Amino acid sequence: MIEELSTTEQGDLVINVGPQHPSTHGVLHLVITLNGETIKKVEPHLGYIHRSIEKMCESLSYRQFIYVTSRMDYLSSHINNHGCALCVEKGLQIEVPPRAKVIRVLMDELTRLASHQLWWGAMAMDVGALTPFFHAFREREAINDIMEETCGARLTMNYMVPGGVMADIHPNFQRKVKEFLSFFHTKIDEYDELVTDNVIFKNRMAGVGHLSPEDAISYGCTGPTARGSGVSCDIRKLYPYEVYGDLQFEEISEKGGDCFARYLVRMQEMRQSIKIIEQLIDNIPGGEHLAKTKAVLKLPKGEFYSRVETARGEFGVYIISEGGTTPYRIKFRSPGFSNLSALDHMAKGHKIGDLVAIMGTLDLVIPDIDR
Amino acid sequence: MLSIENITHSIDAWLNSAFNPTVALLLEYLIVGLFAISLFAILGLVLVLMERKVSAYMQVRLGPNRVGPGGSLQTVADTLKLAMKEGLTPDGADKFLFNLAPYVVIAVAMMILAPIAFAKGTQLWDLNIGVLYITAVSSLSVIGILMAGWASNNKYSLLGAMRSGAQIVSYELSAGLSVISIVVLTGSLRISDIIASQQDGWWLFKGHVPAFIAFIIFIIAITAETNRAPFDLAEAESELTAGFHTEYSGMKFALFFLAEYVNIFIVCGIAATLFLGGWMPLHIGHWTAFNHVMDYIPSSLWFLGKIFTLIFVIMWFRWTFPRLRIDQLLNLEWKYLLPISIVNLLLITLIAIEGWHF
């Protein structure tokens, strides 16, 4: 069936979805070939928001380049910063104070929650339910307020620096996070009632965009996208960093491999993030929040690679240093880029409405793909 | 008692006494035309505002609240804005059809207004095949939509129009069968007869479970026929940007927009007429005292109340449900609703023949 559909013939409809289109959530441009309503081919055209961050980083110092990475996956900016800080720390062999480690993990998980909330709203909007978006934003707003107090920013935080975190947490931080958690506990059940248990929603998602575990690995899919196919790929579990090794949480994985499985993975991940935050929020150790570092950071000659788990999957930072104050070459392995490459494979043979649902469950952030 | 019926009769009497009958008739036509057009304008304003307020309520926000008291003039301002806008016609479009399409859609919506009874004795045209007329004319709106989609020379519009065509033609069947079940119970196609037959109780209650099933199916079918969520595939904004009216702007867009709301009003009006007794107050069998109390509420308020309750339900659908996929939409009609309607119609026929209804 799929093989039959692979070529463009006369009578096929070629349409441009994007670069400005309500469902691409950014400037993604897809050229899709249709036979009636059935998709034959999806070809992503990238680069509308390509800023060549890798090139920019080559002329920025090891303290400066972290700020640029907030602008890649702007919904996981803490985690991007975290990955970069870890890589620099690996090169300089800096020991991060325990307080900073816990704060970092707390911020990562709050970011993951905020990112998944936004995804949930956008996902529902993609399949035509407009109301969840507003509900999701109400909860996300609370997290943004917490971030704003401590980091001074709501979206591009630039809070994590080599050696720890830039400033200590705000005195209100613990109280506000606890308030948020008690509020969000009831709301996440509401999410399930409103969307997850809806028959139309289930029918739209189940059996759509199937990705087998082998294909998920071969396409380099990570994060909830791969875990929805039953592939174990949570960096927090497999290669624990900071205090993740000591925490009690589960790696969520679903066997289905379809859109609904990916959806369920993210919904359960939110609950796991709550669990992690609850374990840490009353146990932030005292002491310094920032290790003493030299004024000018110089990485020794060599190669350093660090991996962290963002809300979308595995984020890798690969620094090649020649011993100077700037990286010789830096490579960011962004999760969205690899996840997007599986889109054509997943969407073939489905309807246009399914393409939108599949894109929704991939949770694409375009600046993360284009970099 | 001051009722619309008395007002129309006194106007009629006065016109006939002041002018000769021909002029009086012409003037009455004029008044009716003005009435229809102003009803349209007011409906558009009220329903758009209502939709925005209802959606805001469901989405934990306030909705329009700046223009006029409580935002009540927001839609007036929006209409002015749309009227000021340039009505663009794309270069590759079939200009004649492109410009004609919104008028076809709005004209169809206006035509269905004719046989609807707004209050006791207030009906533009009580023709003897009223129900048949409504089903026949309402199916014409698909022509306007197909015209818009084809003439726009836009692939999104074309896809939207084709979806709409498949959808309206399919759901017409269920809607038609639900209408027929009431016709079977009543034994007449005339709207006034159908309303009169609900003197002692609405068909929704009198017709046992089958009438209730017919009502549910009719509500689903009219939601689909008016292209409202969860059946808004023709304009699915996350898939087709805006579907068949992607290329329309300014007043032409406003006409589509208006037609959508007028259509909702009319189909809810039909539902109210067929199943909820039209302008007939809530009467229960031989409870004379209760029925007398109910009679004190003017018939026009009864009718409007029923319509707006149904409209609220349809808006509720829109702001709660995700959209169906095209194949699921057609499956729902052809595999579920249509067979159920057919069986249901047989049951209703049995009820009507045996006289089991109240």
Added chain:
Amino acid sequence: MNKEELKEHLATLLPSPTFEEGAEWLTITIDPAEWESTAKAIRKDFDYLFCVTAVDWRTHFTMVYHLTSTTHRHTLVVKAKLDHENPAIRTVSDIWRTAEFHEREAFDLFGVVFTDHPDLRRLFMTDEWNGWPLRKDYEDPVNMIKL
């Protein structure tokens, strides 16, 4: 498997692997001509290609492939040295599907040609773009600020 065991295991798979010392993960360097056979030999053990990087060393290019096994969790880094004038290497997009996009990116930004690639076009830059932006000798007087 630890590094030493992995080394022994690779020696059974590959004819004569050259190991590079001192890195976090086991690193082998290969001749670009052997890449296809090497990739096929290690595909079974390393099913997940998570990063493809091109590096411009001014005198030559290096392609760096980061591979992991999703079952045994061991990681391998494969490096291939390419000529600076005509950088070319066999594609592995048929072996690891993810390579298709990563290789297009490397082609777009470094001008590394991947032979037998099914769809080797510019990915981020426009089709008519001149030059390879991430090369060290790339000059763009309009869009780049000299620091």
